Amino acid sequence: MNIRKRTWEIVEASTSGDRASRIFDISILSLIFLNVIAVIIGSVQSVQERWGAALNVFEALSVLVFTVEYLARLWSCTTDPQFRSRFRGRVRLAFRAMSIIDLLSILPFYLPFLGIDLRFLRVLRLLRILRVAKVGRYYSSLNLIKHVFQSKKEELLLTSALMGLLLVVSSSLLYYCENAAQPDTFSSIPATMWWSVATLTTVGYGDMYPITLMGKFFASIIAILGIGMFALPTGIIGAGFVEAIQKKKGQHVCPHCGKELHQ
Amino acid sequence: MNIRKRTWEIVEASTSGDRASRIFDISILSLIFLNVIAVIIGSVQSVQERWGAALNVFEALSVLVFTVEYLARLWSCTTDPQFRSRFRGRVRLAFRAMSIIDLLSILPFYLPFLGIDLRFLRVLRLLRILRVAKVGRYYSSLNLIKHVFQSKKEELLLTSALMGLLLVVSSSLLYYCENAAQPDTFSSIPATMWWSVATLTTVGYGDMYPITLMGKFFASIIAILGIGMFALPTGIIGAGFVEAIQKKKGQHVCPHCGKELHQ
């Protein structure tokens, strides 16, 4: 039972003072990082040809470590009051967002042995990149940003809805304006959506652009409205940070009389 | 009279607790959403060929529902004290922004039977997309964003005017710089405006760009000034959100007498 408890302490995020847990955290983090690098570098043709075998070995080894870590977590979690129940506790742990990411980052390696179509796997393989997301767990300052997004969730969702609306209206508008002049590029409303996204986000690749007078006129208005796509979320998030800072300072205590200050 | 009152309650935005009204709202919302999807998908050639007939039937059915809803609203509105008068009340209802959008989203379907030129109709058809705008009515959080925009209306209008000025000045400047070198692309000031919009909004399609030294010099300055086109509205809107939040919190305490201030 002591081993199980110690395993859980080590495998979970380190508390200050626990040296073994900290070393474990840093090691796993480094391995995740190296693995991501390996996936990226392995996609280069010339690298694959020369070091393909070595990369495959490294891939297999790191998946092994990640599997052991995943199982160790599942095995030891019952010592935590949060996951005390043998079955239900483990299921609850397994369905934490981070655990799902962990599983998905290991699974694609084992699936080919199950006789699944390889082309489907090619899309699954990129899930390994999700291992990077694990890094997020080690940052506590993520909380402030998280808090700002959560407190402004409604406004940001609404802004997204307005953007979606603008996207649909602008795509329809430009389709009707440009379809006759450029039937191949502005072939349908969904095809025009690609143009709308590139314009509203101000990316502007230049593979699609209006050529008719009407099209250019409406495209200009859409491009200018696209400024709002930056101004609104930026303003909302900025105000959220100001608010979060003021809340933290709020409820100070007066150094003279010792009473609380309601901001 | 009871039926009329009940109809009005159902057709208008639901108050909490009224189940029939809520089901009606969600149904209409779903139908609007499906209809928008149908318009978008219907613009794809291959979809039109296969499911064109089905989409036309769905179009006709949904327009029927929207028409019934529109007429039901007009018929029942007299039970509301706001629109009590038989004629003037209905006219007032019909001229609410939302009612006009409702009507414009139905009308294009009936207009072809009036023998109007079809090409003109093609532009009108895209008005059906305005049905999407109806969705906005169901969001109450729209109010904060609305409030911020209204309280900052003057500054935002002024910023727009400054942008318009910058647009005209930059278009004229680039036209005089580039016209001699690229008479086909920078053919006139209005034609150069397309370049100015693409540059000031930082979209930059790449279909038009200066090639002369003078043109590149002024274009650089214009592109840098274009940053202000994002900084100014973003700053104004951000300050508006901060202000709106602080107003909500208001109720400070006077440092002299200790009583609450209703700001």
Added chain:
Amino acid sequence: MNIRKRTWEIVEASTSGDRASRIFDISILSLIFLNVIAVIIGSVQSVQERWGAALNVFEALSVLVFTVEYLARLWSCTTDPQFRSRFRGRVRLAFRAMSIIDLLSILPFYLPFLGIDLRFLRVLRLLRILRVAKVGRYYSSLNLIKHVFQSKKEELLLTSALMGLLLVVSSSLLYYCENAAQPDTFSSIPATMWWSVATLTTVGYGDMYPITLMGKFFASIIAILGIGMFALPTGIIGAGFVEAIQKKKGQHVCPHCGKELHQ
């Protein structure tokens, strides 16, 4: 003397209640606006061919009006205590930013009779567009934006300097990286500056882009640093607006005890 005083009252910005002055302001404003439209439209070849003569007449007439207005202002200004002195007062008026713009917007029309080279004049002609700037005088809300920019002048200047530094460093860096691979496009540091501006402002026309590995690596870093070119001025201006709003509210009086609140 009475006529001179009345002229000055009419010609200067209207005070509330003075009807003649207001009508004059609106008329001049409309004429300026129409004149700008005429300049823009006149640059279109087909319009110039058909209505060129009419546009020239309109041009001559509006310049006449603007000249009369300019001279009327110079003649009548001595009734204002600010410009009381016959000569020095008029000189001071003539050197107000707005007066210089007024003069520059008329002068190009008279200059051709002086036998000056016409090609030089073509650049001067675009100064007529400065008439648009006169519109700014009529907006009082311009003051808040002006105030924010003035109170943040130092920080914004510093940001501009940082941008300039980034521009020079990135241009030099990319020049050394890309010159060997693309000697025609990345031909010199000044030529590469055009790429830097397009990248740092995120316009990205696509007429110049790195192709070497080193070039793409540094260009990526530069493009990401370019985000700061939006974040810094936007943050500074946003904070300026928040500050301006709080200052306006500051120095309220407590409704209970009547004492001033230092915010």
Added chain:
Amino acid sequence: MNIRKRTWEIVEASTSGDRASRIFDISILSLIFLNVIAVIIGSVQSVQERWGAALNVFEALSVLVFTVEYLARLWSCTTDPQFRSRFRGRVRLAFRAMSIIDLLSILPFYLPFLGIDLRFLRVLRLLRILRVAKVGRYYSSLNLIKHVFQSKKEELLLTSALMGLLLVVSSSLLYYCENAAQPDTFSSIPATMWWSVATLTTVGYGDMYPITLMGKFFASIIAILGIGMFALPTGIIGAGFVEAIQKKKGQHVCPHCGKELHQ
């Protein structure tokens, strides 16, 4: 000893009232500025051909001045209590960020005499541009911006990490989507990173863009997420400026006892 002390006073940033030090500062600043201009202009082929010799002389002279300044600083620094120790004080001075920049901006000139490969030197030469960074030392208002960045360091670093994560995920995703359709442009994940940077920063050169349906779909999502790359740092920096301003104003009053709070 007096000469050494006076040298240090002159060579270091001027204190108000010391005229000689100020003249020295402005002279060095001007020379740095002229030198940067010379480097930029010297990269233009035609300028190099005509004034190449003169530029080389100017280069040699300015490097001489910068060397004398650098040595004077090293020699005289021992009069400052901060660098009192003969050897350790001088080493500490030499390792100040500004001193390293100073040295790196002189060194490339002397290195060719050491028989080092000239092609390697071509990359080193651009370090001369670092002289521009020296200008930063002369601005005291840099402090506010510095302070904002330092107080928000953690959040900005986290945002950078999120950007890095987004960069890796989006590159992998697009690589798997587009590699089959465009094996030459989307050849590997590192190659796709160039596309990701251009899209997330909304530069969008147009040299790489997805053509498959899947690729365009994910690219749209990535481009929209790219808005966050502007909204997050802008919001954080904006909040930092608001906070810095309020701290300056601080010194609120306790609502209970009326005494001042040093925040």
